[in-house]
Amino acid sequence: MQLSNARAIVTGGVSGLGFAVARHLVAHGGKVALFDLNDDKGTAAVAELGAANARYFRTDVSDEAGVAANVAAAKGFLGGLNAAINCAGILGAGRVLGKDGPMALSQFQATVMVNLVGSFNVAKAAADLMQHNEAGVDGERGVIVNTASVAAYEGQIGQAAYSASKGGVVGMTLPMARELARFGIRVMTVAPGIFWTPMVDGMPESVQQSLSASIPFPSRLGRPEEFADLVAYILGNPYLNGETIRLDGATRLAPK
Secondary structure, rough: OOOOHHHEEEEEEHHHHHHHHHHHHHHHEEEEEEOOOHHHHHHHHHHOOOOOOOEEEOOOOOOOOOHHHHHHHHHHHHOOOOOOEOOOEEEEOOOOOEEEEOOOOHHHHHHHHHHHHHHHHHHHHHHHHHHHOOHHHOOOOOEEEEEEEEEOOOOOOOOHHHHHHHHHHHHHHHHHHHHHHOOOOOEEEEEEEEEOOOOHHHHOOOHHHHHOOOOOOOOEOOOHHHHHHHHHHHOOOOOOOOOOEEEEOOOOOOOO
């Protein structure tokens, strides 16, 4: 896929990793539909990217019917749909057995609903439309890129819900890629390490320095632009399929 031809839905698209992806695609001639729940940031994102290139759709990715409706509306705005990049996610931090007792099931469910079920909802709704695209090089009709986390592999104390949700994203990547292969739709996942995001910006400087020192090389936090570069490369390389790529500077999370 040429980035200039990208017609992409980006969830979590008005800030952090998602907005970096949207900015990169628009800078290379693509168009984006931004799925998120922050109206103010959505307005600001569209103002920066240009109303001809981007549109904000208020979307709860855990709402199956709402996602399907907005995916269809996004295709109308974009004039087609050949990419879906899932960046929406929540931390859902909390211990299974905390000071106030066991974690409420509702907290665990909420994390899984956004991170895992939300990714599934967007992927299946997008694939349903992509399957009807005219086939391009190698018969390709679309690309789905999910976002997991290194916590899918080395979850820390307090990350049981988050790690379970991201592990599910990793786990569905290959079977979904295998199933959608007959439609010419690729499925990939990126598992980022510790990146500069709005959450990290709010941490004390001493915590930021400690996080940076824990990364072997380069010994710094990842930049959202680096995540966007990898997503763009995935879109452009048709032989990448069914795999999860760690983007983490060789970090491995400690227990806590």
